[in-house]
Amino acid sequence: MIPKVLLVNDDAASLLALESLLTGAARAQHYELLTATSGHDALRMVLTHDFAVILLDANMPGMDGFETAEAIHSHPRTSAVPIIFITAHYGDERHRLEAYSKGAADYLFTPVIPQVLQTKVAVFVDLTRKNLELQAKTRELSLLNQDLRVQRVQDLERINRALEQEVAERKVAEERAQALSIRDPLTNLVNRRSLIAQLEHAVAAADRHQGEFALLFLDLDRFKQINDSLGHEVGDELLRQVAARLLAAVRVSDVVARLGGDEFVVLLEGRGAPANAARVARKIEQAHSRPFDINGQRIATSTSIGIGLYPQDANSAAQLMKNADTAMYHAKQHRRGSIEFFREELNTRERERAQWVAELHAALERKEFELLFQPRAAVADGAVCAVEALLYWRHPRHGLIAASSFLPDVADRLLLEQVCEWMLGAACSQAAAWRAQPAPEVVMAVDLALLQIHPELAARVLAHLRTCKLPPGWLELEIPEHLLLNTRDNVAVLRQLKAAGVRLTVDDFGSAGAALAMLRELPLDAMKIDRAFVRAIGIDGGTDMAAAIVHLGRALGLRVLAQGVHTEEQLAVLQSLGCDEFQGELLSPPLHAPAMLALLRDQSKNDQTTSPNPNRASPSTPKKRGLSR
Numbered sequence: 001m002i003p004k005v006l007l008v009n010d011d012a013a014s015l016l017a018l019e020s021l022l023t024g025a026a027r028a029q030h031y032e033l034l035t036a037t038s039g040h041d042a043l044r045m046v047l048t049h050d051f052a053v054i055l056l057d058a059n060m061p062g063m064d065g066f067e068t069a070e071a072i073h074s075h076p077r078t079s080a081v082p083i084i085f086i087t088a089h090y091g092d093e094r095h096r097l098e099a100y101s102k103g104a105a106d107y108l109f110t111p112v113i114p115q116v117l118q119t120k121v122a123v124f125v126d127l128t129r130k131n132l133e134l135q136a137k138t139r140e141l142s143l144l145n146q147d148l149r150v151q152r153v154q155d156l157e158r159i160n161r162a163l164e165q166e167v168a169e170r171k172v173a174e175e176r177a178q179a180l181s182i183r184d185p186l187t188n189l190v191n192r193r194s195l196i197a198q199l200e201h202a203v204a205a206a207d208r209h210q211g212e213f214a215l216l217f218l219d220l221d222r223f224k225q226i227n228d229s230l231g232h233e234v235g236d237e238l239l240r241q242v243a244a245r246l247l248a249a250v251r252v253s254d255v256v257a258r259l260g261g262d263e264f265v266v267l268l269e270g271r272g273a274p275a276n277a278a279r280v281a282r283k284i285e286q287a288h289s290r291p292f293d294i295n296g297q298r299i300a301t302s303t304s305i306g307i308g309l310y311p312q313d314a315n316s317a318a319q320l321m322k323n324a325d326t327a328m329y330h331a332k333q334h335r336r337g338s339i340e341f342f343r344e345e346l347n348t349r350e351r352e353r354a355q356w357v358a359e360l361h362a363a364l365e366r367k368e369f370e371l372l373f374q375p376r377a378a379v380a381d382g383a384v385c386a387v388e389a390l391l392y393w394r395h396p397r398h399g400l401i402a403a404s405s406f407l408p409d410v411a412d413r414l415l416l417e418q419v420c421e422w423m424l425g426a427a428c429s430q431a432a433a434w435r436a437q438p439a440p441e442v443v444m445a446v447d448l449a450l451l452q453i454h455p456e457l458a459a460r461v462l463a464h465l466r467t468c469k470l471p472p473g474w475l476e477l478e479i480p481e482h483l484l485l486n487t488r489d490n491v492a493v494l495r496q497l498k499a500a501g502v503r504l505t506v507d508d509f510g511s512a513g514a515a516l517a518m519l520r521e522l523p524l525d526a527m528k529i530d531r532a533f534v535r536a537i538g539i540d541g542g543t544d545m546a547a548a549i550v551h552l553g554r555a556l557g558l559r560v561l562a563q564g565v566h567t568e569e570q571l572a573v574l575q576s577l578g579c580d581e582f583q584g585e586l587l588s589p590p591l592h593a594p595a596m597l598a599l600l601r602d603q604s605k606n607d608q609t610t611s612p613n614p615n616r617a618s619p620s621t622p623k624k625r626g627l628s629r
């Protein structure tokens with residue numbers, strides 16, 4: 001903006017003279033020169049222009065210079081405009097004082113000295129220019145400031161939004177982490193970590209108030225089989241339904257947790273918790289007695305339960321968990337689906353078991369296992385027709401131990417499989433060795449009690465037969481009835497074995513309550529009556545039971561075998577019932593291989609001496625019994 005200077009004079013000649021004095025300077029110093037010919041004219045102009053200085057004639061008609069100056073300075077917009085009075089009244093001090101009192105910046109007398117006039121005007125023009133520059137800079141600065149403020153506000157808002165989002169996300173993450181840290185995602189039950197915290201709290205509370213509480217340790221039975229045969233998703237759904245039944249069986253205040261896999265824990269606090277424990281355990285047992293319905297499939301399972309009490313059974317949360325787990329383990333060993341309270345004696349058994357397992361591993365390496373053989377003979381003529389291979393361990397300190405004394409306690413499946421593999425291989429190679437000798441050929445029976453029936457079983461058995469060059473028809477596998485209960489996947493394995501010519505016998509028949517329809521479906525050759533029924537012959541309806549089982553076997557089209565035959569009376573009854581073969585102390589105890597071979601040869605000789613009459617001696621013929629080792 002160009003600074004402006006106003007010349008006010010009513011006398012046209014004076015106005016022109018002054019104007020001409022300043023025109024050159026105005027051009028040189030870049031300011032605009034405007035003129036007014038009266039006070040009123042001047043007042044109008046100050047309202048529409050900003051002047052760097054006003055040169056005001058003091059002596060004008062109408063409104064003189066002083067009145068004009070007063071009016072200009074009375075308006076807020078122009079109150080600070082510098083005014084230089086120009087007058088002809090030289091030396092009139094009164095005028096000069098009045099002029100200053102009306103706000104004059106200076107006072108000049110006519111005739112004015114051009115340089116003085118130009119210099120004074122130049123000072124005010126310069127001042128105004130500087131002011132204008134300053135104002136422009138101030139405006140610029142304030143705009144800049146405003147921009148900065150806007151920018152800052154926008155930045156702050158953006159940062160704020162980002163922060164708010166982060167806080168919200170963190171909150172969600174924290175809530176999730178919190179939920180995950182205390183809940184099992186599959187069942188939504190309390191998880192192991194949270195259970196341990198609650199358990200420690202329960203211990204502290206019991207210690208403080210001389211209170212007590214109970215912990216139930218649960219493990220589903222044969223859950224792996226359900227997973228393996230029906231799939232992991234069915235297994236997952238079963239775990240969810242088990243969780244729901246557990247919650248329904250306890251009070252809201254009780255804690256139900258899933259430790260992982262198929263293990264659950266129930267924590268019962270409050271008065272009478274120990275007494276409640278057995279009641280709740282039975283309730284849980286009952287809750288599991290109804291089959292589960294998963295996608296229309298009915299699945300039956302049971303749970304083994306161990307109970308630990310605080311402070312009776314332990315002095316810390318960790319010890320209580322361990323002891324309840326030990327009790328559960330023993331419940332499972334005793335009978336799946338049963339309940340066991342912890343006793344200190346169980347820990348002793350646990351230590352012994354761990355010791356056995358360690359020693360068994362070493363026994364495999366040191367080749368301390370042996371097979372003994374127990375003959376099985378036809379009930380009709382006492383002729384040995386099969387030999388059952390029985391596993392023994394020649395223990396460095398305890399001597400010869402039967403498998404039934406050390407294997408049922410072993411939970412290590414891999415170890416069991418290794419032992420059973422050894423047994424199958426040894427039995428097949430012994431059978432092949434006897435076939436190469438001049439001795440009557442007998443079937444080799446191997447008890448599968450310790451093996452799970454798994455998809456590779458057929459391939460493994462057939463591989464052993466091939467290695468030993470033993471025809472499959474000379475091998476008989478005895479499969480305990482309880483292993484046949486879940487045969488969904490196993491039927492194919494059994495059919496493979498049967499198709500290859502291996503004989504299959506259901507062992508311990510009558511001990512596990514297998515459904516008859518299922519037995520009919522399976523490719524079985526024979527049924528071996530559980531020794532408990534043989535033992536009961538002649539006692540309180542025992543003979544009728546044995547008769548029913550023999551008839552059942554017949555009805556199913558199976559050969560019927562009896563084991564554990566100790567007396568002539570038992571054998572006579574079995575013969576009268578039409579049982580096919582028998583085994584037991586009455587015939588012979590288990591023998592080492594050479595003694596067994598001798599027995600077979602002995603029988604062969606007897607057969608030849610009685611030849612050509614093919615009829616064998618009657619089972620009651622004493623010479624067929626009690627063959628020496």
Ligand SMILES: Nc1nc2c(ncn2[C@@H]2O[C@H](COP(=O)(O)OP(=O)(O)OP(=O)(O)O)[C@@H](O)[C@H]2O)c(=O)[nH]1
Nearest residue numbers: 219220221222223224225227232235236260261262
């Ligand atoms: N479906 C499912 N299975 C699981 C899960 N976690 C672990 N398992 C399986 O649960 C099974 C646990 O089996 P175990 O308790 O060892 O064996 P079991 O068949 O129940 O045998 P017993 O306890 O001796 O009667 C294993 O096969 C695991 O793979 C899970 O979240 N979902």
